[in-house]
Structures are given as C-alpha cells and as structure tokens.
Amino acid sequence: MSYTSIFKPHLLAGQVIVVTGGGSGIGRCTAHELAALGAHVVLIGRAIDKLHRVAGEIVAQGGRVSFHPCDIRQEEAVQTTVTAIVVAQGRINGLVNNAGGQYITPLESISAKGWEAVINTNLTGGFLMARECYLQSMQAHGGSIVNIVADIWGSMPSMGHSGAARAGMVSLTETAAAEWAHSGVRVNAVAPGYIASSGMDHYPPEAGPMLREMRHTVPLGRFGTESETSAAIVFLLSEAANFISGATLRVDGARPQVRMGWPMQRPDADALQRDAIKPFDGFHLAATPRVFQE
Structure with missing residues (x-):
C-alpha cells in the first residue's frame, strides 16, 4: 500500500520541503503525502527515534527523505539545522x-514555566524556523511556508497558552506574507479543527468522554482526518495557490459557526456518506486514536 493523494503524481517532484514535528500525527501524514508526490522531505523533531521510524516508512514506499533532530525553541540549533x-x-x-504541543489546564493553574514552554514551541519555534529558511534559502530562491495553527475562533478555554500562541502565529503569517512577498515567498496557515490524530493519545484518560463528544458540536457531524489536513497543506504549497498568501485555511467542518441558541441539525448516517462531507483518508498508515477505540 502507498499514500493515496488526490493530487497529481509528481506534483512536487524536485522540491525540498521541511516538515517540523514530522515524527507523528499530522506531520507524519503530511510527510508521507509530500514524499508520495515526489518531494524530498526533511523531517525535523526532538525525538530521533520517531524521525528514524517515519523516515524508514517513507523509504520503504520509495520516497526521498532525510531527518535532523532539532529543538526548534533553540535559536542556535535552528540556525545550524x-x-x-x-x-x-x-x-x-x-x-x-x-x-x-499543549496541555489541558485553566489559566489560573498555568505556571510561567508552562506558559513559556507552550509559547516557545507553538510560536517562537515556528518564527525561528521560518526566519532561517527565509534568510538561508528562500530570500534568494523564493518558496512557500505553511504554518499550522488551530481552531482559535472563539478562543481556547482550558488551553489559553496554546490559543495565545496560535493567534500570534496567525498574525505572524500575515506579517511575513507582506514582508517577504518581494522575494517570491508565500506564507499561509492551516487551522485544523477537531482532527482524529495520534496527538489525542497524549491527553489524560479523564479527557476521553469529552473528546468522544466533541464531534457533536461540529455541523458536519464528525472529526476530520489527518489526510484532510495534509491535503490543505499540499494545496497551499502547490502552484495552484500561487496567488494565495497571508491566508488562514480552516479545516474544521464549520465548528466555529456554531452559536448558542441555534438548533444545529446533525447529519444522519446517510448524509455522512455523501461525497460532499464523507471523510477522506488517503494515509495508508493512519491509526485510530485510542480514545475512539473504547
């Protein structure tokens, strides 16, 4: 089996594309799709064992890949990498x-150290990677950057540190799009909503009931897949998006449009199978998060 992408074969042939957090979840899925479309994928992450595993998966499928362990929160490490x-x-x-990365906790329980850890990972690290890719390559040759943010519309209660960081990344995306356009660089963001990803396996067991109920707050009536997020990323990297920059593409099933007092109608079983809203899952190695296996 191999990745089943909706995009044409060899779409990204000859391109070198860096994926941070490429050892798991959406990053792993995206790396597989990019490699299946002909790109040389460079995996970045802190856990070398995860990078090695994903690189082995891609090589086994005939893809081109390399990897570099790096803590993106460290400026010198990013520059060197x-x-x-x-x-x-x-x-x-x-x-x-x-x-x-983030963790569930109310604002009053977040320590300064915890706040800084999430901000540094979700905002500062992304800035450092974007800046260095721009300075060391894209300023001279052009390129495309896609920042992964989150469903921050209506805020992120119990994850205020992550919401602040992701909102900052949306603003950074728009600023970079304006400042770097003259170099032929496009900068966009993808904002996943409720995605059934391996990242859910890191939440505590007591969060299980909440996670299983979340789909009922989504007008399309389900969680998204890693593949649906990856497809949005690939589109923004492709030449089809050459006049799109400074945009944030939501992949969230219209969840932020839910309003208190509005009688949301949930899709029935037949509706969920119609082509317009049924899940797309082209990732041959995708695994259902444990919380949905109970």
Whole structure:
C-alpha cells in the first residue's frame, strides 16, 4: 500500500520541503503525502527515534527523505539545522511549520514555566524556523511556508497558552506574507479543527468522554482526518495557490459557526456518506486514536 493523494503524481517532484514535528500525527501524514508526490522531505523533531521510524516508512514506499533532530525553541540549533539542510540539499522550497504541543489546564493553574514552554514551541519555534529558511534559502530562491495553527475562533478555554500562541502565529503569517512577498515567498496557515490524530493519545484518560463528544458540536457531524489536513497543506504549497498568501485555511467542518441558541441539525448516517462531507483518508498508515477505540 502507498499514500493515496488526490493530487497529481509528481506534483512536487524536485522540491525540498521541511516538515517540523514530522515524527507523528499530522506531520507524519503530511510527510508521507509530500514524499508520495515526489518531494524530498526533511523531517525535523526532538525525538530521533520517531524521525528514524517515519523516515524508514517513507523509504520503504520509495520516497526521498532525510531527518535532523532539532529543538526548534533553540535559536542556535535552528540556525545550524537549516544550514545543514541547505548544504545537503542546495535549497529549501517549502516549510511546513507543524511542530507544536499543549496541555489541558485553566489559566489560573498555568505556571510561567508552562506558559513559556507552550509559547516557545507553538510560536517562537515556528518564527525561528521560518526566519532561517527565509534568510538561508528562500530570500534568494523564493518558496512557500505553511504554518499550522488551530481552531482559535472563539478562543481556547482550558488551553489559553496554546490559543495565545496560535493567534500570534496567525498574525505572524500575515506579517511575513507582506514582508517577504518581494522575494517570491508565500506564507499561509492551516487551522485544523477537531482532527482524529495520534496527538489525542497524549491527553489524560479523564479527557476521553469529552473528546468522544466533541464531534457533536461540529455541523458536519464528525472529526476530520489527518489526510484532510495534509491535503490543505499540499494545496497551499502547490502552484495552484500561487496567488494565495497571508491566508488562514480552516479545516474544521464549520465548528466555529456554531452559536448558542441555534438548533444545529446533525447529519444522519446517510448524509455522512455523501461525497460532499464523507471523510477522506488517503494515509495508508493512519491509526485510530485510542480514545475512539473504547
């Protein structure tokens, strides 16, 4: 089996695309799709064992891949890593700023250290990666950056640190799109909503009932798939999006449009099978999060 992409074969042939957080979840899925479309994918992450595993999966499918362990929160490490990529590959055509993380807690319980850890991972690290890819390659050769944010519309109660960071990344996306356009660089964001990803496996068991109920707050009546997020990322990296920059593409089933007092009608079983809203899942190695296996 191999990745079943909706895009034409060889769409990204010859391109070098960096994926941070490429060792799991949406990053792993996106890396597989990019490689299946002909790109040389460069995986970035802190856990070398995860990077090695995903690289092995891609090689087994005939894809081209390399990886560099890096803590994107550390400026010198990012500079050194991007230099190594440019030396090895010649240039960087695309960056998927996917690395991120957060934990469930109310604002009054977040310590300064916890706040800084989430901000540094979800905002500062993405800025450092984008800046260095721009300075060391894209400023001279052009390119495309896709920042992965989140469903921040209506805020993120119990994840205020992540919401603040993601909102900052949306603003950073718009600023970079304006400042770097003259170099032929496009900068956009993808905002996943409720996606059935392996990232859910990191939430505590007591969050299970809440996670299983979340789909009932989505007008399309379901969770999204990693593949649906990856497809949005690939579109923004492709030449079909050459006049799109500074945009945030939501992949959320219209969840932010739900309003208190509005009698939301949920799709029935037949509706969920219609082509317009049924799940797309082209990732041959996708696994259902444990919380949905109970």
